[in-house]
Amino acid sequence: MLVSCCYEIPIFLSKKKNFKTYIALFNSELFTLTYGALVTQLCKDYENDEEVNKQLDKMGYNIGVRLIEDFLARSSVGRCHDFRETADVIAKVAFKMYLGVTPSVTNWNPAGDEFSLILESNPLVDFVELPDNHSNLVYSSLLCGVLRGALEMVQMAVDVRFAQDTLRGDSVTEIRMKFIKRIEENLPAGDE
Amino acid sequence: MLVSCCYEIPIFLSKKKNFKTYIALFNSELFTLTYGALVTQLCKDYENDEEVNKQLDKMGYNIGVRLIEDFLARSSVGRCHDFRETADVIAKVAFKMYLGVTPSVTNWNPAGDEFSLILESNPLVDFVELPDNHSNLVYSSLLCGVLRGALEMVQMAVDVRFAQDTLRGDSVTEIRMKFIKRIEENLPAGDE
Numbered sequence: 001m002l003v004s005c006c007y008e009i010p011i012f013l014s015k016k017k018n019f020k021t022y023i024a025l026f027n028s029e030l031f032t033l034t035y036g037a038l039v040t041q042l043c044k045d046y047e048n049d050e051e052v053n054k055q056l057d058k059m060g061y062n063i064g065v066r067l068i069e070d071f072l073a074r075s076s077v078g079r080c081h082d083f084r085e086t087a088d089v090i091a092k093v094a095f096k097m098y099l100g101v102t103p104s105v106t107n108w109n110p111a112g113d114e115f116s117l118i119l120e121s122n123p124l125v126d127f128v129e130l131p132d133n134h135s136n137l138v139y140s141s142l143l144c145g146v147l148r149g150a151l152e153m154v155q156m157a158v159d160v161r162f163a164q165d166t167l168r169g170d171s172v173t174e175i176r177m178k179f180i181k182r183i184e185e186n187l188p189a190g191d192e
Numbered sequence: 193m194l195v196s197c198c199y200e201i202p203i204f205l206s207k208k209k210n211f212k213t214y215i216a217l218f219n220s221e222l223f224t225l226t227y228g229a230l231v232t233q234l235c236k237d238y239e240n241d242e243e244v245n246k247q248l249d250k251m252g253y254n255i256g257v258r259l260i261e262d263f264l265a266r267s268s269v270g271r272c273h274d275f276r277e278t279a280d281v282i283a284k285v286a287f288k289m290y291l292g293v294t295p296s297v298t299n300w301n302p303a304g305d306e307f308s309l310i311l312e313s314n315p316l317v318d319f320v321e322l323p324d325n326h327s328n329l330v331y332s333s334l335l336c337g338v339l340r341g342a343l344e345m346v347q348m349a350v351d352v353r354f355a356q357d358t359l360r361g362d363s364v365t366e367i368r369m370k371f372i373k374r375i376e377e378n379l380p381a382g383d384e
Contacts, residue, residue, distance in 0.1 A: 074219070
């Protein structure tokens with residue numbers, strides 16, 4: 001199912017589930033610079049920043065629907081009982097595992113279905129400065145898509161967006177996440 | 193100089209040299225999948241595999257000329273005395289640091305200016321299968337460019353290519369490196 005529900009990545013993805021571990025002292029600089037190359041390429045390909053943001057989010061979604069399997073296998077995290085638990089797992093386990101940082105979970109709304117992840121530093125934007133003609137670029141949009149795609153595979157529809165971004169002069173990076181609905185287990189996850 | 197000699201990445205790159213460390217239990221899956229998204233995008237953008245290979249190599253070059261600074265700062269590796277020492281540093285320090293794997297250095301030619309890096313496993317190709325219509329794609333070409341760009345910044349012109357690739361049915365991945373010449377320190381490194 002993982003393979004069939006994403007169209008952006010799959011031509012290069014095998015169905016083999018041979019997750020390997022390359023952890024050790026793995027540094028993120030090569031990833032950061034490769035991500036920069038991807039964003040740069042999309043900026044050449046698409047006319048405006050909004051379209052680039054959309055593409056990054058879509059790519060992230062397709063990555064997320066695959067990454068969740070790896071995450072569940074590695075982390076041994078079971079089903080979360082509520083959105084607060086989900087928030088903690090995302091911040092303390094997932095971000096730590098894949099980006100090496102642990103955002104704080106904060107700014108819950110009274111209904112308890114919306115919170116923020118605050119990143120003191122965002123590995124994706126090391127070395128990065130937005131040029132003036134890309135003022136609408138949400139550079140790290142891929143992360144929103146990853147979160148959305150991964151959570152969809154565990155039956156949670158969420159809305160994810162950047163509320164603050166150090167690249168735009170904010171003091172921290174803030175990712176705002178809103179729970180939308182529980183997805184029925186029997187329905188196939190939506191393609192993008 | 194690092195900034196001025198690459199044109200592909202720089203619009204998003206700051207001149208600040210605030211290398212940060214996000215190591216911990218950093219897993220490569222997110223990087224692997226993001227790299228897959230980059231290759232997929234290039235396959236949409238360019239007409240044939242050869243052009244995609246070229247673009248990946250060029251992007252890698254521009255990444256390499258930046259990554260070397262981070263590498264030298266982190267590794268505390270000094271100037272290599274000969275190509276054999278360079279080979280060892282690439283395999284045992286650089287690959288380990290950025291990809292979490294340690295290739296073996298082998299197949300030296302008699303002149304001692306050409307060797308192979310043999311990777312038992314290549315993190316970039318986890319989950320990947322080449323579709324039939326991309327038989328000429330050298331999927332991991334970015335790595336060749338990274339090596340070429342990084343070495344150029346330490347005054348070594350090298351030729352780097354994939355000699356074997358598990359994606360094409362070979363049992364290992366072999367990167368062949370050939371020393372071309374020592375670059376005069378006073379000349380600016382060539383732009384790509």
